[in-house]
Amino acid sequence: MTHNAHGVRLIKPSDAASWASCRRRAWLDMHQTADFEADAFARLLSDAGLRHERRILKQLQNEYDVHHADSFEHTTILMQQGVPVIYQARLMNPDVGLVGFPDFLIRHESGRYQPADAKLTQSENKRGLQIQLGLYRRLLATDLPVIVFLGDNRTAVIGDEIDAQVDAFLTDMQQLRRQPEQPEVRYSHSKCRVCPYFAHCQPLFASREDISLLHGVHGRSAEHLAMSGIRTISQLAAYDPGALPDVPHLSGIKRKQRAVAQAQAHLQNQVIQLNAVELPAGHWIHFDIEDNPLTGTRERHVYLWGLLAPPYTHADFDYVWTDHENEDYAGWLAFLQKIERYRNAFSPVILAHYSNHEKAVIKQYAQRYNMTEQSTVQWLLGKTHGDSHGPMFDLQKVVQDNLVLPLQGYGLKDICKHPQLVNFQWEDETSGSQWSIVQFNRFLAETDPAERQRLKSALLRYNRDDVTATHRLEQWLRNRFVS
Numbered sequence: 001m002t003h004n005a006h007g008v009r010l011i012k013p014s015d016a017a018s019w020a021s022c023r024r025r026a027w028l029d030m031h032q033t034a035d036f037e038a039d040a041f042a043r044l045l046s047d048a049g050l051r052h053e054r055r056i057l058k059q060l061q062n063e064y065d066v067h068h069a070d071s072f073e074h075t076t077i078l079m080q081q082g083v084p085v086i087y088q089a090r091l092m093n094p095d096v097g098l099v100g101f102p103d104f105l106i107r108h109e110s111g112r113y114q115p116a117d118a119k120l121t122q123s124e125n126k127r128g129l130q131i132q133l134g135l136y137r138r139l140l141a142t143d144l145p146v147i148v149f150l151g152d153n154r155t156a157v158i159g160d161e162i163d164a165q166v167d168a169f170l171t172d173m174q175q176l177r178r179q180p181e182q183p184e185v186r187y188s189h190s191k192c193r194v195c196p197y198f199a200h201c202q203p204l205f206a207s208r209e210d211i212s213l214l215h216g217v218h219g220r221s222a223e224h225l226a227m228s229g230i231r232t233i234s235q236l237a238a239y240d241p242g243a244l245p246d247v248p249h250l251s252g253i254k255r256k257q258r259a260v261a262q263a264q265a266h267l268q269n270q271v272i273q274l275n276a277v278e279l280p281a282g283h284w285i286h287f288d289i290e291d292n293p294l295t296g297t298r299e300r301h302v303y304l305w306g307l308l309a310p311p312y313t314h315a316d317f318d319y320v321w322t323d324h325e326n327e328d329y330a331g332w333l334a335f336l337q338k339i340e341r342y343r344n345a346f347s348p349v350i351l352a353h354y355s356n357h358e359k360a361v362i363k364q365y366a367q368r369y370n371m372t373e374q375s376t377v378q379w380l381l382g383k384t385h386g387d388s389h390g391p392m393f394d395l396q397k398v399v400q401d402n403l404v405l406p407l408q409g410y411g412l413k414d415i416c417k418h419p420q421l422v423n424f425q426w427e428d429e430t431s432g433s434q435w436s437i438v439q440f441n442r443f444l445a446e447t448d449p450a451e452r453q454r455l456k457s458a459l460l461r462y463n464r465d466d467v468t469a470t471h472r473l474e475q476w477l478r479n480r481f482v483s
């Protein structure tokens with residue numbers, strides 16, 4: 001049910017995620033729903049969420065008599081009967097125009113019911129999730145906390161602390177429901193590029209030269225700049241950075257200089273170099289990992305540790321692959337052994353990667369297997385006596401510290417695929433980090449050996465292209481920006 005008897009669109013707890021992400025998205029959901037098909041990654045997450053819900057259902061069934069509700073009336077009858085657990089409950093509050101379907105209602109020792117939901121996430125602290133759970137309490141008109149069964153097998157509870165945010169959500173959603181015009185918002189690269197309404201909103205931002213389109217310029221900064229009369233990218237590009245007002249997220253001179261340079265780079269479609277690029281001397285080995293977050297334990301399994309050593313041909317691509325998370329430890333040890341071989345063969349080694357992810361994962365693995373004092377780990381993390389840096393070198397940091405690019409995102413693909421920048425193209429142009437998670441989960445589920453091999457080969461090609469891309473990026477930096 002989406003509308004009440006008077007044709008008014010009902011508010012659902014699941015609207016909270018859209019609303020917490022962007023008010024316009026919540027408005028568009030109510031007034032101009034986008035006709036979009038969930039992609040393979042969204043379907044993979046949805047399937048994993050359903051499996052998690054079924055796991056929790058089974059656990060509850062082992063302990064309680066669980067009854068499946070099939071309508072609003074049936075939910076009411078089951079509650080009146082006082083059954084221990086109601087599965088897929090259906091609840092409505094016509095006064096507020098609210099309808100919701102908590103996964104479970106669990107009978108509390110007081111005889112009242114407590115809402116409970118199974119969520120694949122490992123964090124109970126996300127705002128949208130907390131409001132959604134708080135709305136189930138509102139639908140039940142209970143002061144008992146709501147239970148959430150999280151993806152990492154923890155159980156959390158959320159109580160009165162979320163009430164103020166639930167009130168704010170309901171008030172604003174009722175206002176948005178009445179409002180005929182979409183609300184004004186700012187662009188957010190991380191949210192907008194994955195939003196189903198991107199094609200609707202992007203041309204509006206572009207036609208207004210909205211400052212929030214610029215990489216590194218926060219929506220709140222754009223709001224405050226607009227109050228000072230700086231509304232467009234052209235206006236910002238012409239500004240003296242020292243004369244810019246202090247606004248949220250944009251108060252120091254370095255940030256202001258960067259914001260003005262970003263506006264200029266955008267308008268001129270050119271790279272602006274802020275400082276000389278310095279690259280360390282040594283034998284460069286390019287490094288990139290692929291991991292699967294959807295494991296049974298929710299600990300990421302790095303199934304592919306990829307490396308590209310001199311002279312950087314396709315034949316020089318080297319890797320450690322493991323078929324399943326139960327080989328995780330063996331894969332980690334094999335990676336460390338491989339690193340030791342490169343360390344001996346290519347000293348001094350520069351292990352180049354893009355973003356902090358690779359280093360963070362090595363730290364996680366060292367802790368996971370209690371190996372923080374192991375000699376190769378110590379060397380990788382720059383903890384060996386007399387070596388304060390270690391071999392790992394983050395190319396993204398070099399780019400961000402020294403260059404301003406005519407781009408909205410500074411991801412490896414943003415820079416490498418751009419024809420006027422590195423201009424390196426991946427063999428499979430649909431590949432990407434979400435694509436790789438989908439392919440690996442297909443590999444796990446596949447029983448046909450030939451199809452498994454095909455999926456594995458595609459993932460190896462993708463990782464080989466990733467490390468080749470970081471090598472091309474290194475060359476581009478050397479040729480154009482190293483003095």
Ligand code: SF4
Nearest residue numbers: 022025192195198201
């Ligand atoms: S594209 Fe961006 S601004 Fe538009 S609805 Fe989506 S998140 Fe909001």
